[in-house]
Amino acid sequence: MKKIISLGLFLGILVGLSTVALTVVNSITAPVIARAQDELFYHQLDVAFPDATRFVHMETDTPHTIEIVRALAGDTLLGYVYVQEIVGFADVVRYMLVMDNDGYIRDFLTLLNSETIGFADPVRLYSWAEGQFINAPGDTSIDILAGATVTTTPIIRAIRYAYDDFESRR
Amino acid sequence: MRFPYKPSPHIKANVSTTHVLHTVLLALLFVAAWSIVIQYINFGADYAIRAVFIILTACATAFVTDIAFYLIKTDGVKYTTLGERLKATLPKAFKEAPLVTALILALSLPVGIPLYAVIVATIFAEFIGKLIFGGVGSNLFNPAAVGIVIAGLAFGSTIVPPDAYAGATPMATIASHYNWRITEAVGVQFICNHCSLGHIFFGAVRGGIGEAARPAILIALVFLIYKKVIDWVVPVVFVGTVFVATLIFGSYLCLGLWYPVLHVFSGSLIFGAVFMATDPVTTPVNRQGRILFAIFLAMITLIIRFNATHTEAMGFSILIMNMFVPFIDRKTGNITTSKPWAKAAVLCIAWVCAIGLALGISIMLG
C-alpha cells in the first residue's frame, strides 16, 4: 500500500513538473505562433489582391467556410476571398480561395496544411489546383488528385459551396 | 486424391520451366509483331517505329541487367579474365528468361513513353522483381507487373500520347472522370461518337502497345492452351468473373449488355489475363488455388477500377494477388477430401463473395 502511494506520488510530482515546464514554454511561444498566423493571413490577402485598399470581413453560414473577405479598392469590389477549412487526411487544411468579380477562381493559397509530404502537401495541392481550377470559372468540373482522395474530395465540395455562395451574392 | 505439398517459392525442374518460358516467348513475339502492325495501321510509321524501339530497348536492358547482376555476383568462383567471366555469366543470364519479362513489360507500356523510362522500368522489373529474389522460379512478384507499376508511378506524367488521340480519349476519361460509373447517355455518346466497341477491340485507343493487339492475344491464348503451357481456367474464370460482376453493376446503373463488354475489352484486362495471371511461378500450384486466384484477382481489379483514379488497374491487382499466392498454396496444398462437391462449394462461395465485395464496396463508396 505504501509502495503504491509513494509511486503515485512520484508520478504525480513528475507530471506536475512537466506540466509547469510545458505551460511556461507555451505561454512564451503561443503568442509568437498566433502572430505568425495572422501575418501569414494578411500576407496571403495581399498576394490575392495586391491592388486592394481595404478588406471587409464577413461571417457566413456557408459550409466549410470560416469567413469571407471582400476585397475593395476604394468603392469598387475587386473580388472575394473564401477562407475555407476542411478536414484532410492528417489534420485540418485551411486555405484561401480567391475569386474575382466574374466568378473565376484566381488563386489557391494555403494557410494551414500538415498533410503527408508527397501526397497532399502544399506544393502538390497547388500544382493540382493550377491544373484544375485556377483561372477557370468557379463551376468547372474538378478531378480529384490521384493519391490524395481524402483531402481533395472535401476541397472540391467546399469550392462548390463557395461558388454557390458567390452566385447568391451576385 | 492427394495434392503434393511443397513450401513456396517453388523450384521447378529446369526442363519444364524452360519449355514453358520458350513457348510463352513465342506467343509474346507473335503478339508484339501484330501490335506493331496495328500501330502502323492506326497511327502511322513513326509510332510503329517507336513501338519497335520500346520493345527492343526493354529486351536489351533486361538482358544487360541480368548479365551485370551475374557479373557482380561471384558465387565464390574465381575467373582470371573478364572475357571468361562474361562467358560464364551468359548461360545464367539466359536461364533467367529476361526476354519474357521484357516483352510483357514493353507490350503493356503506352507508345508515348520516353525511352529512358522504359530502361528504368525494365531495370527495376528485372532487378527488384526477379533477380533479388533469386531468379526465375523464386520470385514472389510478377516482374513485369513490378515494372508496369513503377512505370506508371514514376513516369505517368511524362507520357506523350500520339497526336491521333488528341481530344477526349475514351478509356482515360471514363476511368478517371467517371470511375466507370457512367450513365447510359454518356456511354452511348462515347461509343457512338468516339469509337465503337470494335474500335476498342482492334486497338485504336490509348493504352499499352500490346493491349491494342487483342485479336492476337486471343489467338495466343488458344495457342498456349493447346500447347498445355497455361491453365485455361485462370483466364476464363478471371474474365468471366469480371464480365458477370460488371453485368450486375451495369444493370444497377441501368446500362445494357455493352457495359460488361466494354469493361472486358478495355485496358490490359485480356493481356493481363493471358500473360500475367497465368505466369507459372507467381500463381498457385494447383487448379483450385488458381481458380481462387483468378476470382480474387477479378475482385481486386474491379475494386481498383471503380474506386481509384489510376487508369490501369491490372498491374496493381496482379501484385496484390501475388502476395497471397503462398497463402493460397498453403491452404489448398494438402486438401484431401472424398467429397468432390466440397471443393466446388468452396469455389462457389468464394465466387459469390468476391463479386459481392467488389460491387458492394463500389456501390458504397460511390
Place this chain on the structure above:
Amino acid sequence: MDNHKQPNVNLKEVFFVNIIRENPVFVMLLSLCPILGVSSNFVNAISIGAMTGLVILLTNIVVSLLSRIIPNEVRIPVLITIIATSVTLMEMLVHAYIPAMHFALGIFLPLIVVNCVVFGRAEAFAIRNKLIPSIVDALGVSAGILLALGLMGFIRELLGTGAIDLFGLYFRLFPEHFAIPLFIMPAGAFIVLGMIIGIIFSVKMMKQEKQDGLLKNKSVTKA
C-alpha cells in the same frame, strides 16, 4: 534503486559503435518512421535528424541525472513522460521560432515521441550510466541517425529531382526532365532503404565469410 552502474565505460567505443557498426537505422532498423516519411529531400532529412538528435541528447541527460531516483516499477511511464515533455517543448519552440522547419516537417516533429531510438537509448543506456557516458552515447546515436538520414535524403533527392536543393542553392547532376519522381514518393523511400540495408548486410556477410575463411585456413595449416 538497483540499476547497475557500469564502471569504466570506454567513451570512444560508446561513440563510434553507434555510427557504423550498430547504426540505429541501417543495422538495428529502428526509427524508420522519419526515415521513410521525411527523407524526400536532403534539408528536411537533416532537419529531422538534428531535431531527433536534440531530443535524444536532452532525454539522455535528464534520465541519467534522475536515474537514481526513478523507481524501477514505474520506469517506463516515467521515461515516456520525460520524452513526451521534451518533444513537446522542442516542437513548440520550433513552431514559434523556426516556422519554416515546422511547415516542412509537419506531423513528423511530434512523432519523435514514438521514435524507438529515443526510448531505446534512455532505457538501455542512460538509466544505468552516468552523465558523461550518456551524453557521449546520445551524440553517437545522433551522429548515426544523421548519417542515415543524410544518405537517404541525398540519394532520394538526387535521383528524384536531379539536384540537391540547399536553401536555394542548386547542385544539379542531371536535368530535371530525366529525374525519376518515384524516389520522392514513399515507394521510393522503401526501395532506397531496402537497397542500402541490403548493401550493408552483404558487405557485413562478405567480411564475415572472409574472416571465417581465414580462420579455416589457419586451422588447416596448423593441423
